[in-house]
Amino acid sequence: MLSNKKYIFFDLDDTLFDFNLSSKFSLELVFKEHILPLDLKEYGFKKFVEFYKKINSDLWTKYRENKVSKEFLEVHRFSDTLEKLEIHEDDGFSSNLNTIYLDILSKQRNTVKNAVGTLEYLYRKYPLGIITNGFDTVQRKKLNSCMLTDYFKHIVTSEKAGALKPSRQIFDYAISLTGLNRSEIVFVGDEFDVDIKGANESGITGIWLNTGNEQTDSHLKYIEIKDLSDLKKFF
16 A cells, blocks of 8 residues: 555654654743743632643634734743633733744654654655644754754745644645655654645645544544554554
8 A cells, every 4th residue: 555655655743753742841941931930819820731732722723724824822821821710911922932932942852652763664665744833943043953864855844834733835835845656655743734734635644643542523534543653564
């Protein structure tokens, strides 16, 4: 089934880079050092993270739909969270929080289980690439911090491509860099609606890293794995 494949693209966050763990650690530092000294009333870190995640997710959805700008997202994911915490600071304070958060996040070295070993195995056999929703500088810093950059021939970010997954445009941009046919490319990602549906719409074979045993009623054709090391069975 995969014998004709000549190129493997990967998503980055929570496919190779452990974003959930790294983000939680980064938010905890931001909270302790910059928010906790403020008047928090009855709110604590747990509530801060709850508010932030919901607001950040909603803003990223709007960003994918071109309803808000990058600059709006970066400021308002913190300013709106602070409003929920009943803290009233200006946008400059929120912008500074965002800068601090991204700086901490981009320096984390947390990789998903078996990421390095699997990349080391595949790198010897195939050219590898990245297709990731995210800002170019931040995503590249993550790869550098985890010492993963050298595994990849092409690193395609949504900012660089001018489109976000699941849009076909970002996949088409990545495909154009390889000089290969769509049928010769696979894409590995952890988010079904963003990664697998996007790959499928672009004519690329999708491999779903489903570590959380999620369920889907989709009739799309794809391969499901539970661990990155499972890729060795196919390549």
